[in-house]
Amino acid sequence: MSELETALRSVVIANRILAHQGVVDAYGHVSIRHPTNPERFLLSRSRSPELVDEKDIMEFTLDGKPVGDDRRPPYLERFIHGSLYESRPDVNAVVHSHAEETLAFGLTEVPLKPVIHVASAIGPNVPVWDIAEKFGDHTNLLVTNQDQGRDLAKRLGQGRVTLMRGHGFAAVGATVQDVVRLSVYLPVNARVLTAAMRLGPFKPLAAGEMESRGHFNPKAPESWRAWEYWARRAGVSHLLGEMP
Amino acid sequence: MSELETALRSVVIANRILAHQGVVDAYGHVSIRHPTNPERFLLSRSRSPELVDEKDIMEFTLDGKPVGDDRRPPYLERFIHGSLYESRPDVNAVVHSHAEETLAFGLTEVPLKPVIHVASAIGPNVPVWDIAEKFGDHTNLLVTNQDQGRDLAKRLGQGRVTLMRGHGFAAVGATVQDVVRLSVYLPVNARVLTAAMRLGPFKPLAAGEMESRGHFNPKAPESWRAWEYWARRAGVSHLLGEMP
Amino acid sequence: MSELETALRSVVIANRILAHQGVVDAYGHVSIRHPTNPERFLLSRSRSPELVDEKDIMEFTLDGKPVGDDRRPPYLERFIHGSLYESRPDVNAVVHSHAEETLAFGLTEVPLKPVIHVASAIGPNVPVWDIAEKFGDHTNLLVTNQDQGRDLAKRLGQGRVTLMRGHGFAAVGATVQDVVRLSVYLPVNARVLTAAMRLGPFKPLAAGEMESRGHFNPKAPESWRAWEYWARRAGVSHLLGEMP
Amino acid sequence: MSELETALRSVVIANRILAHQGVVDAYGHVSIRHPTNPERFLLSRSRSPELVDEKDIMEFTLDGKPVGDDRRPPYLERFIHGSLYESRPDVNAVVHSHAEETLAFGLTEVPLKPVIHVASAIGPNVPVWDIAEKFGDHTNLLVTNQDQGRDLAKRLGQGRVTLMRGHGFAAVGATVQDVVRLSVYLPVNARVLTAAMRLGPFKPLAAGEMESRGHFNPKAPESWRAWEYWARRAGVSHLLGEMP
Numbered sequence: 001m002s003e004l005e006t007a008l009r010s011v012v013i014a015n016r017i018l019a020h021q022g023v024v025d026a027y028g029h030v031s032i033r034h035p036t037n038p039e040r041f042l043l044s045r046s047r048s049p050e051l052v053d054e055k056d057i058m059e060f061t062l063d064g065k066p067v068g069d070d071r072r073p074p075y076l077e078r079f080i081h082g083s084l085y086e087s088r089p090d091v092n093a094v095v096h097s098h099a100e101e102t103l104a105f106g107l108t109e110v111p112l113k114p115v116i117h118v119a120s121a122i123g124p125n126v127p128v129w130d131i132a133e134k135f136g137d138h139t140n141l142l143v144t145n146q147d148q149g150r151d152l153a154k155r156l157g158q159g160r161v162t163l164m165r166g167h168g169f170a171a172v173g174a175t176v177q178d179v180v181r182l183s184v185y186l187p188v189n190a191r192v193l194t195a196a197m198r199l200g201p202f203k204p205l206a207a208g209e210m211e212s213r214g215h216f217n218p219k220a221p222e223s224w225r226a227w228e229y230w231a232r233r234a235g236v237s238h239l240l241g242e243m244p
Numbered sequence: 245m246s247e248l249e250t251a252l253r254s255v256v257i258a259n260r261i262l263a264h265q266g267v268v269d270a271y272g273h274v275s276i277r278h279p280t281n282p283e284r285f286l287l288s289r290s291r292s293p294e295l296v297d298e299k300d301i302m303e304f305t306l307d308g309k310p311v312g313d314d315r316r317p318p319y320l321e322r323f324i325h326g327s328l329y330e331s332r333p334d335v336n337a338v339v340h341s342h343a344e345e346t347l348a349f350g351l352t353e354v355p356l357k358p359v360i361h362v363a364s365a366i367g368p369n370v371p372v373w374d375i376a377e378k379f380g381d382h383t384n385l386l387v388t389n390q391d392q393g394r395d396l397a398k399r400l401g402q403g404r405v406t407l408m409r410g411h412g413f414a415a416v417g418a419t420v421q422d423v424v425r426l427s428v429y430l431p432v433n434a435r436v437l438t439a440a441m442r443l444g445p446f447k448p449l450a451a452g453e454m455e456s457r458g459h460f461n462p463k464a465p466e467s468w469r470a471w472e473y474w475a476r477r478a479g480v481s482h483l484l485g486e487m488p
Numbered sequence: 489m490s491e492l493e494t495a496l497r498s499v500v501i502a503n504r505i506l507a508h509q510g511v512v513d514a515y516g517h518v519s520i521r522h523p524t525n526p527e528r529f530l531l532s533r534s535r536s537p538e539l540v541d542e543k544d545i546m547e548f549t550l551d552g553k554p555v556g557d558d559r560r561p562p563y564l565e566r567f568i569h570g571s572l573y574e575s576r577p578d579v580n581a582v583v584h585s586h587a588e589e590t591l592a593f594g595l596t597e598v599p600l601k602p603v604i605h606v607a608s609a610i611g612p613n614v615p616v617w618d619i620a621e622k623f624g625d626h627t628n629l630l631v632t633n634q635d636q637g638r639d640l641a642k643r644l645g646q647g648r649v650t651l652m653r654g655h656g657f658a659a660v661g662a663t664v665q666d667v668v669r670l671s672v673y674l675p676v677n678a679r680v681l682t683a684a685m686r687l688g689p690f691k692p693l694a695a696g697e698m699e700s701r702g703h704f705n706p707k708a709p710e711s712w713r714a715w716e717y718w719a720r721r722a723g724v725s726h727l728l729g730e731m732p
Numbered sequence: 733m734s735e736l737e738t739a740l741r742s743v744v745i746a747n748r749i750l751a752h753q754g755v756v757d758a759y760g761h762v763s764i765r766h767p768t769n770p771e772r773f774l775l776s777r778s779r780s781p782e783l784v785d786e787k788d789i790m791e792f793t794l795d796g797k798p799v800g801d802d803r804r805p806p807y808l809e810r811f812i813h814g815s816l817y818e819s820r821p822d823v824n825a826v827v828h829s830h831a832e833e834t835l836a837f838g839l840t841e842v843p844l845k846p847v848i849h850v851a852s853a854i855g856p857n858v859p860v861w862d863i864a865e866k867f868g869d870h871t872n873l874l875v876t877n878q879d880q881g882r883d884l885a886k887r888l889g890q891g892r893v894t895l896m897r898g899h900g901f902a903a904v905g906a907t908v909q910d911v912v913r914l915s916v917y918l919p920v921n922a923r924v925l926t927a928a929m930r931l932g933p934f935k936p937l938a939a940g941e942m943e944s945r946g947h948f949n950p951k952a953p954e955s956w957r958a959w960e961y962w963a964r965r966a967g968v969s970h971l972l973g974e975m976p
Contacts, residue, residue, distance in 0.1 A: 026470035104440040207869070271713075271714070539964065628852070654937055
């Protein structure tokens with residue numbers, strides 16, 4: 001199987017996992033950088049993630065233009081993806097989600113701190129990007145051009161995830177497995193943090209505890225275990241291939 | 245397919261979507277204005293939305309009388325629908341729901357403000373209609389005649405949704421897709437707002453952010469995407485027809 | 489079909505509905521008074537409600553003794569049922585549940601007031617029975633003899649439902665449809681009440697609004713609608729018989 | 733069927749039940765002490781509990797070494813199990829879980845007290861083990877060696893369950909049925925306790941109410957009832973064997 005075929009399968013698996021885990025619903029999307037052309041990325045046509053299949057994947061340049069003659073309607077917010085690939089050469093996969101549990105943190109000044117080890121990758125500071133800061137009070141909050149995408153990318157900086165006020169979050173990863181994992185556990189962390197805050201003073205993860213996770217290896221047994229499990233539950237085990 | 249056939253299918257799809265999304269349960273209903281006779285509307289016989297089929301749909305005049313010889317038991321609260329079609333010529337579809345997440349806001353003075361972009365259509369003010377204000381303390385809270393329906397319609401005014409104290413909400417739309425979308429995201433908005441209020445001061449949508457949504461186009465790819473997704477999950481993809 | 493056969497089917501449907509709606513889990517039970525012998529009641533052998541079938545139903549005298557030669561293990565807490573039939577000739581069906589949402593109200597002094605119309609039947613005052621008041625601190629909280637059952641029945645009085653501290657609730661009805669409906673909406677009411685209390689001052693149902701529900705008629709279209717819907721979802725539509 | 737075959741089936745059933753009940757997800761595990769060699773335990777290879785089958789079970793010595801030539805990747809945290817079997821001869825089954833509802837209690841000073849009778853087995857004091865106390869701020873919070881496991885075992889002492897800060901819990905039982913039951917109801921108890929605390933002062937279980945549960949008998953009808961029910965729902969009724 002070619003690198004491109006593998007990438008296409010991975011992005012389909014990621015779509016299905018995120019839908020099955022409730023991270024995305026009718027909206028939200030996940031992309032992957034083209035495995036052999038870093039100036040391109042692969043993202044579904046405008047379709048709900050649970051329904052996405054290999055034939056739905058389109059190829060885009062980093063400024064969000066479909067490659068070739070592909071006239072299928074794309075996601076309005078493909079600029080989230082292109083901008084993040086543009087600004088972060090280390091990033092090979094991007095998720096955009098409206099996950100409900102994270103939204104309250106985007107509306108308030110309360111920081112979304114990591115408190116559980118499975119969410120250590122979100123890092124010590126999760127910024128909030130408010131589209132109104134630069135683009136005013138008359139947007140529909142969607143990231144519909146490269147300017148807005150670049151402003152979002154700036155807020156993310158070298159981080160892994162940024163909240164988007166009244167809208168959701170954008171997350172990045174070196175691999176699609178890494179960003180899916182982060183996107184699955186970010187809402188869990190938000191729920192646990194919310195519950196802890198209501199009980200009283202709580203202990204977040206220490207800086208060292210976040211760092212000691214080190215480099216995420218998607219082929220390690222403990223990573224593959226989750227990927228396989230989520231894919232099976234989402235009904236796409238036939239796309240998994242052999243355990244690495 | 246005739247306009248009437250299309251309308252019948254749409255109202256079945258809407259019933260199934262709302263049931264599958266948990267917006268309605270054994271109770272709650274959704275109607276559509278008759279596509280060729282604006283003095284009539286189409287609504288199921290007294291049946292739980294998840295079970296509604298095309299043959300269950302009855303035709304009513306705006307004062308809630310079944311058309312012709314149809315003696316099947318209708319919903320007791322069909323007057324919600326008739327009154328809203330009567331008072332609002334711009335309205336072509338109505339939802340009534342007991343969605344749990346919205347109920348607390350109908351019991352208190354706390355306004356149900358829109359905080360997320362997918363719920364911008366609910367508008368800046370969601371009124372609460374309390375049946376006891378005009379009809380006293382001895383009703384069963386149900387809207388069982390046209391007088392009560394008209395009083396509800398008055399409270400709604402030119403808005404999109406009104407809460408009903410101790411009971412649920414009534415929402416309207418120019419199309420059935422529009423009112424279903426609003427009804428799906430209204431409970432989500434209520435949950436997010438509740439969570440944000442517990443964290444501290446929060447930023448609701450700005451007036452301009454609500455307006456900039458503009459006219460909802462059910463045939464736009466981003467609208468169709470959700471309609472298709474929800475219909476498939478609800479098991480009625482065979483009623484969908486071609487993507488517009 | 490004989491009255492007894494109808495009763496057996498009803499109690500099976502009730503078991504399955506309550507399990508499917510999450511009102512009971514591995515534990516909890518529902519019984520029906522014997523339709524032709526008011527000194528007996530029908531209750532499953534010790535089995536989780538979701539698995540209960542007609543052949544599992546046993547017959548008991550009101551003091552909890554199995555009738556005839558039936559040596560299958562009964563529920564330890566069958567005394568809840570017998571005691572309530574004994575003290576309340578108007579009662580023909582009993583539910584015992586550990587429904588999670590109601591438990592907090594049994595642990596505190598906060599009254600579980602009805603706030604939504606579908607729960608109006610719970611009445612203005614839901615008492616809390618604490619087994620420790622009369623039977624001390626060394627029980628396992630279970631109602632394992634007629635003395636304890638009678639004490640519980642005394643606390644219920646002429647009401648419809650009593651909470652049981654650290655344990656759950658017991659509810660009664662003139663028909664099995666009535667008590668199932670109450671048991672389904674009691675946890676919903678508890679959740680809505682909890683949410684409203686957190687928002688601020690709230691308006692409970694007025695006394696007149698509770699009374700105006702009047703006599704519950706299980707054969708009315710709006711009652712049958714819910715019973716049919718719940719039964720279908722629970723996979724026992726084949727036991728339903730004709731719509732009345 | 734040999735004792736070993738029975739044990740293997742039990743550990744598979746336990747994996748599936750805990751996954752189906754949402755106590756474990758991609759992560760978390762359950763083991764059983766070898767029925768004829770108390771210096772060994774049986775635990776799946778590194779696999780998500782919902783996917784675990786009899787052929788996935790490996791045999792380990794109490795210091796976490798695979799027996800024989802088995803080179804399949806084991807769970808990184810198998811030391812939780814070995815250490816607890818080592819320190820507690822009365823223990824024959826161990827669960828490790830990240831159950832979300834328990835996590836907030838591990839982050840704060842608020843004690844996780846038993847408030848419902850089905851959770852009486854958790855006992856009057858649930859300690860919190862913080863890996864950082866002894867192993868510093870630079871771990872990834874995982875129990876990846878016997879030293880860490882022994883420290884955890886020390887914190888558990890003679891109890892049934894200990895929380896693990898930012899991570900989850902470890903629970904033990906004389907039988908696998910006992911520890912599964914505790915693990916199912918621990919999160920329920922956490923939710924009910926959280927809800928009660930928000931309402932106001934609450935009454936926890938009395939000391940006598942915890943003791944009077946006495947010895948858990950997995951063959952009693954009320955225990956078997958839950959085990960059978962959970963196993964059927966989890967799709968492994970074919971592994972159940974005859975009711976005892």
